[in-house]
Amino acid sequence: MxxxxxxxxxxxxxxxxxxxxxxxxxxxxxxxxxxxxxxxxxxxxxxxxxxxxxxxxxxxxxxxxxxxxxxxxxxxxxxxxxxxxxMPPQQAITSEDWIVTPEDWIVALDDVRDPGNLGTIIRLCDWFGIKNIVCSRTTVDCFNPKVLQATMGSIAQVNIVYSNLESYLKSLGLPIYGAVMEGTSVYQTALPTSGILLLGNEANGISASLMQSVDAKIAIPQFGRETAESLNVAMATGIVLSEIRRR
Amino acid sequence: MxxxxxxxxxxxxxxxxxxxxxxxxxxxxxxxxxxxxxxxxxxxxxxxxxxxxxxxxxxxxxxxxxxxxxxxxxxxxxxxxxxxxxMPPQQAITSEDWIVTPEDWIVALDDVRDPGNLGTIIRLCDWFGIKNIVCSRTTVDCFNPKVLQATMGSIAQVNIVYSNLESYLKSLGLPIYGAVMEGTSVYQTALPTSGILLLGNEANGISASLMQSVDAKIAIPQFGRETAESLNVAMATGIVLSEIRRR
Missing domain, CATH: 3.30.1330.30 (Ribosomal protein L30/S12)
Structure with a gap:
């Protein structure tokens, strides 16, 4: 007992x-x-x-x-x-253990609210070997039980930092690729060996203030009818990470 | 009232x-x-x-x-x-309306049970312009309310057939690409302009009997640690369809 x-x-x-x-x-x-x-x-x-x-x-x-x-x-x-x-200590991405090497991409999440989405994104980062995730302070807590359930243990493989996204991303000095509905096709975008993939809130996307820091807007093209509804944020993350790693 | x-x-x-x-x-x-x-x-x-x-x-x-x-x-x-x-009439894929043109891929689902997964896959097919889905009779019903909720209206754009997968797929005469854990990297696989993308059950993958009809086993490579757990079936569908449409 x-x-x-x-x-x-x-x-x-x-x-x-x-x-x-x-x-x-x-x-x-x-x-x-x-x-x-x-x-x-x-x-x-x-x-x-x-x-x-x-x-x-x-x-x-x-x-x-x-x-x-x-x-x-x-x-x-x-x-x-x-x-x-x-809880493992949250490690600064620029710290020795988590230093950004030239091959590293970082995933940044602006106000992702759904626990299943964050859990799936953590799992995807583990799958595609992405070591660092930076979340806005409004993003759902990564130790939320529903998030953890969806990660299937991947939480152990990824360093997750909660911070003020605007200042934090700027401090990293990497190009920021924002996933949006209206952007250049990700298939036609030159992707460097390191950068930040930024994804936004389920309903509202990337916030207007953060959008000003975005260096390139990328989109997953629609091949069927045009719809106003974007793909789910976790699905978009998976497809873009696949595209980054393929090259 | x-x-x-x-x-x-x-x-x-x-x-x-x-x-x-x-x-x-x-x-x-x-x-x-x-x-x-x-x-x-x-x-x-x-x-x-x-x-x-x-x-x-x-x-x-x-x-x-x-x-x-x-x-x-x-x-x-x-x-x-x-x-x-x-309900719209279920149309044979070889019928005039839904005839398989040389640019068509078909998604086939073997025993996909989770309503959210089927709904997401229908949505993905709409996004990537895939017109036909063939489901095993054990796959969850596409008019299940939870499936419909996840499709966000995409059910209207995709023809969904429930049938005996083995005989039906054979009758289509297209090469069958099975998504599995241990297969050739999808990034390194030559993909024709038409074919069948076959995905299996959430826990057990593609059934053994159906696997015998598979012409090529494809996998999404893991770039992080190796895990025994595959990606979610809807995520795998999204990533492979993106890869098919990109080329």
């Missing part, structure tokens, strides 16, 4: 305020938790139900009842494993 | 069985309903709440109360418009 104090703590971690206060977050699922452990994330506790007890040999593993897990899980159907981890 | 008979009918259309029986489906949202109307879909009724009454001049428009709409809507937060439409 897990202690009441722990159960209350995990419940509080559903909220960003308490995640930041405790510098802790939780991840669910054996695979995802395993990925974080492999990547060197430090678990405070790994709660497992009886049928999952042999999955982890980690000393912080603790058995929890199905009922208890249901109370603290963010899932409709909890899957037997919930790990509580210490 | 909408008649009780109509309310009961729309509620029944949440289920595939009744959609097929009545050959009707419903779509929610002013934009999406407008797209269907523009595309020539025949509405049986368009229910609108009082604040939305001026949106459609169509003779089948009928005012409905917020409470009534809530009862028949598939949305947690109904958005004031629900149109009931007649």
């Amino acid at each position: 897990a202690g009441k104090k722990w159960l209350r703590l995990v419940k509080s971690l559903h909220q960003k305020k308490y995640r930041n206060q405790h510098q802790l977050f939780f991840m669910e699922g054996a695979k995802a938790v395993g990925t974080l452990l492999e990547a060197g994330f430090v678990p405070e506790r790994i709660f497992v139900t009886l049928n999952q007890e042999l999955l982890f040999s980690h000393s912080q593993t603790e058995i929890i009842s199905e009922q208890e897990l249901k109370k603290i899980s963010a899932l409709q159907h909890p899957n037997g494993v919930l790990g509580v981890f210490r | 909408a008649g009780k008979k109509w309310l009961r009918l729309v509620k029944s259309l949440h289920q595939k069985k009744y959609r097929n029986q009545h050959q009707l489906f419903f779509m929610e949202g002013a934009k999406a309903v407008g797209t269907l109307l523009e595309a020539g879909f025949v509405p049986e009724r368009i229910f609108v709440t009082l604040n939305q009454e001026l949106l459609f001049s169509h003779s089948q428009t009928e005012i409905i109360s917020e409470q009534e709409l809530k009862k028949i809507s598939a949305l947690q937060h109904p958005n004031g418009v629900l149109g009931v439409f007649r």
Whole structure:
């Protein structure tokens, strides 16, 4: 049985305020938790139900009842494993560990609100070997349980910085490519070996003030009928990253 | 006030069985309903709440109360418009209207189960100008409300056939490109001007029996760490269709 104090703590971690206060977050699922452990994330506790007890040999593993897990899980159907981890320190992109080499692209997100979208984008960055994401402070928290669920463990592979986008991007000194509806076809755009791919809010796109810093507007051409609705922001990220890496 | 008979009918259309029986489906949202109307879909009724009454001049428009709409809507937060439409006839891809010209690619789906994934794939086909989708009979119904919501009206632009994939694909006589984890890089694969892009089930990929019909296995290369988890099926569709259209 897990202690009441722990159960209350995990419940509080559903909220960003308490995640930041405790510098802790939780991840669910054996695979995802395993990925974080492999990547060197430090678990405070790994709660497992009886049928999952042999999955982890980690000393912080603790058995929890199905009922208890249901109370603290963010899932409709909890899957037997919930790990509580210490947040990794947010590292400046220009720091030694995350220095931008000439082959690096950075993904920047301006006010992306949907947890599934951010999770998918983190997963895509892992897939395409993008090491750094910079988010506006209005972008959904990357330790939000729904974001984490969609990353499938990729959170361990990508450095995510929350900052004032305008000043931060300027400080990096890289060309900024903004994904927009009306822009040059990404297929016809020369893409350097390093740059910033900037994507905007689901409904409103890139904010007007930030748009002034954009060096090139790129778009994914429509081959069917012309529509006013853009592709989903995560889909656009995937298609442009594929195009960047292909070359 | 909408008649009780109509309310009961729309509620029944949440289920595939009744959609097929009545050959009707419903779509929610002013934009999406407008797209269907523009595309020539025949509405049986368009229910609108009082604040939305001026949106459609169509003779089948009928005012409905917020409470009534809530009862028949598939949305947690109904958005004031629900149109009931007649299903378009499923057209054979080789029929005159949908004949495969040399520039055509077809998307084939083997047992795609998630409504959001199918909806996104339909939307992508519309975006990239793919006119035909062939689905295995185990693939989620394209008139499922959750699928329709994700298509954002694109259902009107794409012909969707449900059939036995093995025999149907064979009858088309086009080369079959299967999207798999272990395949030739899509960036290095010669892609003809027409072919079939085949994608499989979210968990299990393309079924073993169908795999025997695949002419070329293609994959989206991983540039980060190697993972056993593939990209989401809709994301893979988007990236490969972009690659097909780019050339």
